[in-house]
Amino acid sequence: MIKTKERELKQIYAMVVIVFLVFLLIPIVLLLGKSFEGGGSVSLEHYADVAGGKGFAAAFGRSIFVSCVSAVLTTALAFVLAYTIHYTNVPEGLKKFIRLAAVVPMLLPTITYGFAIIYSFGRQGFITGMIGHQMFEIYGFCGLLLGYVIYTLPISFMLILNTMSFIDKKFMIVSRIMGDSPLKTFLGTVIRPLLGTLAASFVQCFFLCFTDFGIPASVGGQYDVVATVLYNEMLGSVPDFNRGAVVAMFMLVPSVVSISLLQFLERFNIRYSKVSGIELRKGRIRDICCGAASVLILASVLCIFAVIFVVPMVEEWPYRRQFTTEHIKTVFTDSRLLSVYKNSILVSIFTALTGSLVAYAAALATARSQLSSRLKSVIESIALVTNTIPGMVIGIAFLFTFSGTPIQNTFFIIVICNVVHFFSTPYLMMKSSLAKMNASWETTALLMGDSWLKTIVRVVTPNAVSTLLEVFSYYFVNAMVTVSAVIFIAGARTMVITTKIKELQYYTKFNEIFVLSLLILITNLAAKGLFGYLAGGRCKNKRRKTIMKNWKKAAVMGCLAAVLAAAAAVTGCQKKEAQVIIYSNADDEAVEAMKHALDGNGYGGKYLFQTFGTSELGGKLLAEGTDIEADLVTMSSFYLESAQEQNHMFLDLTFDAKPLEKYPAYYSPVTRQEGAIILNTEMMKEHQLPTPSSIKDLVNPAYADLISVTDIKSSSTAWLLMQAIVSEYGEDGAKEVLSGIYQNAGPHIESSGSAPLKKVRAGEVAVGFGLRHQAVADKAEGLPVDYVDPTEGNFSLTESAAVIDKGDKTNKLAMEMAECIIKNGRQELLTTYPLPIYEGETSNSKNQSAYPRVFPEKLTVDLLKKHQELSESCK
Numbered sequence: 001m002i003k004t005k006e007r008e009l010k011q012i013y014a015m016v017v018i019v020f021l022v023f024l025l026i027p028i029v030l031l032l033g034k035s036f037e038g039g040g041s042v043s044l045e046h047y048a049d050v051a052g053g054k055g056f057a058a059a060f061g062r063s064i065f066v067s068c069v070s071a072v073l074t075t076a077l078a079f080v081l082a083y084t085i086h087y088t089n090v091p092e093g094l095k096k097f098i099r100l101a102a103v104v105p106m107l108l109p110t111i112t113y114g115f116a117i118i119y120s121f122g123r124q125g126f127i128t129g130m131i132g133h134q135m136f137e138i139y140g141f142c143g144l145l146l147g148y149v150i151y152t153l154p155i156s157f158m159l160i161l162n163t164m165s166f167i168d169k170k171f172m173i174v175s176r177i178m179g180d181s182p183l184k185t186f187l188g189t190v191i192r193p194l195l196g197t198l199a200a201s202f203v204q205c206f207f208l209c210f211t212d213f214g215i216p217a218s219v220g221g222q223y224d225v226v227a228t229v230l231y232n233e234m235l236g237s238v239p240d241f242n243r244g245a246v247v248a249m250f251m252l253v254p255s256v257v258s259i260s261l262l263q264f265l266e267r268f269n270i271r272y273s274k275v276s277g278i279e280l281r282k283g284r285i286r287d288i289c290c291g292a293a294s295v296l297i298l299a300s301v302l303c304i305f306a307v308i309f310v311v312p313m314v315e316e317w318p319y320r321r322q323f324t325t326e327h328i329k330t331v332f333t334d335s336r337l338l339s340v341y342k343n344s345i346l347v348s349i350f351t352a353l354t355g356s357l358v359a360y361a362a363a364l365a366t367a368r369s370q371l372s373s374r375l376k377s378v379i380e381s382i383a384l385v386t387n388t389i390p391g392m393v394i395g396i397a398f399l400f401t402f403s404g405t406p407i408q409n410t411f412f413i414i415v416i417c418n419v420v421h422f423f424s425t426p427y428l429m430m431k432s433s434l435a436k437m438n439a440s441w442e443t444t445a446l447l448m449g450d451s452w453l454k455t456i457v458r459v460v461t462p463n464a465v466s467t468l469l470e471v472f473s474y475y476f477v478n479a480m481v482t483v484s485a486v487i488f489i490a491g492a493r494t495m496v497i498t499t500k501i502k503e504l505q506y507y508t509k510f511n512e513i514f515v516l517s518l519l520i521l522i523t524n525l526a527a528k529g530l531f532g533y534l535a536g537g538r539c540k541n542k543r544r545k546t547i548m549k550n551w552k553k554a555a556v557m558g559c560l561a562a563v564l565a566a567a568a569a570v571t572g573c574q575k576k577e578a579q580v581i582i583y584s585n586a587d588d589e590a591v592e593a594m595k596h597a598l599d600g601n602g603y604g605g606k607y608l609f610q611t612f613g614t615s616e617l618g619g620k621l622l623a624e625g626t627d628i629e630a631d632l633v634t635m636s637s638f639y640l641e642s643a644q645e646q647n648h649m650f651l652d653l654t655f656d657a658k659p660l661e662k663y664p665a666y667y668s669p670v671t672r673q674e675g676a677i678i679l680n681t682e683m684m685k686e687h688q689l690p691t692p693s694s695i696k697d698l699v700n701p702a703y704a705d706l707i708s709v710t711d712i713k714s715s716s717t718a719w720l721l722m723q724a725i726v727s728e729y730g731e732d733g734a735k736e737v738l739s740g741i742y743q744n745a746g747p748h749i750e751s752s753g754s755a756p757l758k759k760v761r762a763g764e765v766a767v768g769f770g771l772r773h774q775a776v777a778d779k780a781e782g783l784p785v786d787y788v789d790p791t792e793g794n795f796s797l798t799e800s801a802a803v804i805d806k807g808d809k810t811n812k813l814a815m816e817m818a819e820c821i822i823k824n825g826r827q828e829l830l831t832t833y834p835l836p837i838y839e840g841e842t843s844n845s846k847n848q849s850a851y852p853r854v855f856p857e858k859l860t861v862d863l864l865k866k867h868q869e870l871s872e873s874c875k
């Protein structure tokens with residue numbers, strides 16, 4: 001019987017390890033192997049470049065510091081909330097409120113956190129307006145600390161709350177009988193059993209902060225962290241996967257310390273033969289203090305998210321505050337919304353089912369077995385590594401590993417990616433729960449003749465139902481809100497709702513972002529309510545009997561549902577097999593013009609259009625090459641040149657549109673986008689600022705802390721500004737001008753090309769530099785936005801169409817559609833992008849820029865790298 005138990009345990013252990021070997025170790029090893037590539041041989045060149053690079057050591061140190069502070073503060077706050085529920089006599093209604101409110105932040109996509117902080121505490125923020133002044137500087141350490149605490153509080157709370165439910169409270173009575181002081185009783189019966197969980201909470205929160213990019217991208221300012229460095233290397237204006245792999249390797253270093261810490265604290269875990277409930281002593285002061293502290297903590301968190309409900313309900317925050325439902329209507333009239341929403345629900349359910357099984361199996365192998373500590377440490381290491389690696393890195397690693405395989409662009413790969421990415425917290429929850437149960441249950445059952453597997457099903461699992469439901473809920477919610485990894489592995493037919501939010505961010509449609517965030521919040525609240533009911537006491541006994549009686553039937557039905565869903569997905573794909581998949585980084589106006597051209601020329605229903613941010617699409621082109629799902633792409637021209645040089649992935653075009661300039665044979669320009677100075681007219685009046693006529697004027701100290709520009713290392717939008725000042729003043733003069741602009745910009749040097757316009761709109765800054773046509777559109781809509789054509793010139797970048805060379809699998813319609821877009825879409829495109837590109841075109845004088853100019857050198861990746869170096873020397 002014992003041998004049977006060992007065999008079953010080893011089989012479970014082996015299955016868990018194999019999952020992570022195939023879907024974690026191999027992809028990461030392949031990606032990190034790129035860190036040693038150099039000149040066709042193994043080299044440490046990239047390590048030397050990154051480690052000795054400007055600002056890397058400082059960014060790494062700042063990441064460690066702010067992550068540690070955030071993790072300590074979050075764990076302390078989460079402990080107060082959990083303690084109030086388990087160790088005080090506050091009203092039951094308040095306890096339910098704490099349980100729900102504490103996890104609200106995790107019900108929202110993390111991409112909205114930074115926006116919520118800006119719209120709450122910024123210069124024109126909701127809370128700032130209520131108070132009458134800005135409470136603190138949101139860009140830098142304070143903004144990061146606030147964002148990180150909000151982000152990690154739900155995870156820490158769930159870990160501590162779950163473990164507290166398995167602490168035997170009768171030992172508090174024993175401690176008091178023995179004459180211990182209240183402090184000693186507290187330390188011995190509450191803190192002591194929680195040491196391992198508190199350490200796990202710290203580690204979990206630390207790595208969530210350490211690897212997050214979304215919050216630093218919004219409110220990091222000049223407080224550079226290592227996640228920003230990783231993004232700039234992996235998905236900057238010139239992606240470098242080799243250097244990015246080096247940064248990812250450095251980010252694994254803290255995990256070594258964490259593994260040692262958790263292994264040391266493992267000895268402090270306490271197992272109880274049973275968990276006894278007691279009537280807590282009355283303590284009016286204790287209850288008031290803990291209750292008030294909990295309410296204050298949660299009120300502070302929730303008030304930040306109040307803006308998500310307010311902003312979408314007004315015409316344009318903060319300047320036109322009349323009530324409207326137009327933003328909601330705009331979102332729900334999107335033809336693809338229902339499809340991506342269904343995809344999100346499907347992915348979340350299957351992620352929760354698969355993830356719960358994997359986490360439970362892993363926890364059984366470590367918490368309820370006699371496997372050697374060395375074998376157990378493998379799973380412990382997996383949990384820490386999955387917690388350490390950013391989702392962005394996992395997504396790109398999956399791109400490299402599974403491109404060209406049958407699972408590419410399927411729901412399966414998204415589900416597996418989510419299971420791996422979010423494994424750490426569910427595993428720690430299950431392990432903590434199982435470790436607190438009586439260790440003799442399996443032995444007793446064996447003596448009674450039951451097999452180990454029967455004991456797990458009949459005894460252990462019923463006692464772990466509440467934790468299993470928590471794990472299921474955790475996976476479901478996180479699958480609904482994640483975006484960092486999914487954006488790289490989702491195909492045009494497997495996109496989820498958070499990728500829609502990513503699209504809207506690229507188009508700077510923040511009202512719609514908040515609307516979709518509310519939709520996700522409502523969905524997750526409904527899910528949490530259902531899971532909470534199932535885990536609650538009202539149906540506990542009945543539910544357990546039903547689950548244990550019908551678990552085999554439920555498993556069969558679940559497998560059948562999975563097969564049917566997979567069959568439906570395959571059938572749907574076969575029906576749409578002839579459709580041309582179009583990937584694009586184009587703005588909304590350009591996408592609509594291209595769709596009108598295609599629909600008006602007989603191609604309606606024959607294509608599927610999917611938009612990405614420039615960085616995400618660039619990453620897919622470079623990583624997937626000819627294995628990319630798309631048949632046709634429209635993308636920044638220099639990115640296409642880089643992808644062609646690396647992957648040789650585009651066909652020569654079979655048509656001649658007669659461009660005014662000479663372009664490579666494999667692409668043809670669709671739009672030419674210009675840069676301009678963008679103004680917030682209200683802020684200009686408020687601060688009595690002079691209207692700039694040139695980029696050089698922005699060096700004026702009067703604009704200090706009121707300018708937002710993009711970093712050329714992160715976004716090619718900044719190249720428009722760089723072209724202007726280099727062309728006008730030469731490299732030495734450009735260096736002087738850019739240094740002054742960076743000094744005035746301070747924390748407003750952005751990583752996103754749309755960020756300056758976003759901050760101008762929100763009233764965070766008075767002046768920005770961005771895409772001219774976006775400012776023209778905002779002004780036409782009546783926003784307090786204006787634009788100035790700088791006297792140095794309106795320089796431009798082209799976005800072009802290219803057809804993917806897939807050999808015999810090339811879709812013949814792709815070339816026809818590329819020709820249709822170029823020859824039939826340009827007339828409408830000229831109304832937004834007024835620069836002529838082809839013979840016979842004339843510019844739209846209404847939107848024409850004052851100083852259109854062309855850079856004297858060819859715009860190549862090498863030139864971009866040269867200008868990046870110039871920019872870095874100015875910081």
